[in-house]
């Protein structure tokens with residue numbers, strides 16, 4: 001009989017659903033090292049929590065996360081909440097010896113991230129930070145191609161994460177648009193993904209210069225109880241200040257000499273969830289676009305001169321990362337599959353007592369870059385990182 005691991009999840013909205021799906025699907029499609037049991041779902045609003053638990057098959061509910069964490073029968077705490085709630089829960093969970101599966105971005109600051117990492121290390125728990133895009137097969141393939149030298153010496157990294165869900169000035173002031181709950185706008189939410197990918201694919205970042213702007217400075221207040229899934233309802237006629245940026249641009253120098261840029265916005269009308277990057281090297285180049293996530297574009301200088309050009313690799317073959325556990329060759333996968341891959345690797349790390357990536361250390365490194373970006377935008381100075 002396969003060993004089991006009891007999971008307690010905190011949060012039941014967009015990420016609560018994405019994580020629940022991953023816990024359920026992982027043992028159905030992959031030969032996991034242990035089977036996750038959806039034991040307890042935790043959240044503040046009991047009726048919505050109960051409905052969530054019933055739909056996804058969580059065995060029990062709990063409205064007090066402290067009680068959940070102190071339960072001896074829970075092995076894993078899944079933090080599927082906004083970033084301002086990560087720190088306290090992660091620290092308490094690590095102190096109870098629970099392994100942690102935490103949604104991104106890791107925290108509100110470098111200071112919080114440092115402490116979260118230290119407490120996890122002191123208590124020897126496995127800590128995973130869910131920058132799920134590392135486990136999109138096309139991106140994992142890009143990593144392999146770079147490591148195998150197909151691009152040669154790297155020169156350029158260019159990333160843009162573009163969405164458009166707050167273009168309407170009447171979209172309410174949800175937690176993502178307030179500094180006390182989000183720390184920053186797309187620079188935190190979206191650039192955190194791209195910085196994580198840049199660390200994964202290119203290497204560490206040495207210096208940062210950034211600028212940011214606001215297009216809409218005031219919005220109607222939100223009815224937080226009905227927000228979730230990037231949708232929200234207005235609460236009354238009062239308006240409040242937007243206290244995070246609406247768009248950010250950042251240019252960086254990597255330790256290996258690569259020049260890089262990052263663009264993050266929720267005002268790119270028509271762009272729904274477009275995370276794209278381009279990497280240019282001495283022997284070839286790669287480009288990726290999340291809106292076409294099963295494809296990777298590759299240019300190789302070693303192709304014959306008369307037929308050279310970007311070719312499209314459809315990343316649906318059994319030789320491609322994670323694919324052979326899904327469908328027959330040529331059948332595409334989607335957004336939610338990257339979460340399943342994360343759960344599979346996280347369970348493997350727990351069972352084999354090894355650390356998984358990205359973890360809180362990777363999250364800390366990302367926080368350092370993002371915080372430097374905020375400081376640079378504020379001071380209009382280039383910031384050197386001492387990592």
Ligand code: SOE
Nearest residue numbers: 014104163189190193230273
């Ligand atoms: C909202 O901008 C968001 O849901 C991010 O928070 C996620 O990390 C990203 O995957 C999709 O967009």
